[in-house]
Amino acid sequence: MNAPATIVVGYVPTPEGLAAVEYAVGEAQRDNARLIIVNSGVRGYDSDPAFATATDLDALGSRLDGLGIEHEIRQSTQAFSPAEEILQAATDVGADLIVIGLRRRSPVGKLFLGSSSQQIILDAACPVVAVKRPE
Template identity: 40%
Template sequence: MTIVVGYVNNPAGHAALDRGIVEAKKDDLSLVVVNASRSADRSDAYRLGEGEIKSVEDYLSRSGVQSQVLMRGSEYDPAEQILDAAAEVGAELIVLGTRKRTPVGKFLLGSTIQRVILEAVCPVLCVKSSH
């Protein structure tokens, strides 16, 4: 079975990745790290560059967990990309990092995490960063 981690290069993303590794090791599961963005090019600030991808892959390799990094980027909402990846791999768990947002910020920008929680067919674990 597989765990899907929604990852962006920020403290919340790092917390999700670390927790995903812990959960994968605990149950001997593989890990699929999804970098979902609104654009297939580098214009989206959440889209990982080649150096960042290599850094994540190296980190995962050192963890000893069987893993892969999926780069998504399309006209689809990031939540939909994470949900699609989870469906494709038959995810047992989705791990997401959270960050503090104002109520207005949530209203104006929507909430990827909220949509994943409401629409996922497997459990969703949300973790906070310590920063």
């Protein structure tokens, strides 16, 4: 019997981050997969707005428990970028899929996905799904 799939999802407490989690939850339910939620501030700064509060993470964990989804929530305070944290988590758990959220960009910003998104897409050893927030 094969082990269940493992999905790593980058989470930030924004509409884009929540859209990524929602997509990953749907995939986990469909495939009976395990979720690894990764949250970090920029270079580990816990004052960064991307760094989720304990309340946010507890609510997310409770929701996943209620849905019966096997999960782990990782929140690093190390001096690594969010992309490095997500890629390292994916390597650590042998991820089958990475899910990230994308922000809306200006025409100039569209030339680049964003340094974290671009690094994850280019360096991941597994497929990556980039999710836009709902309008």
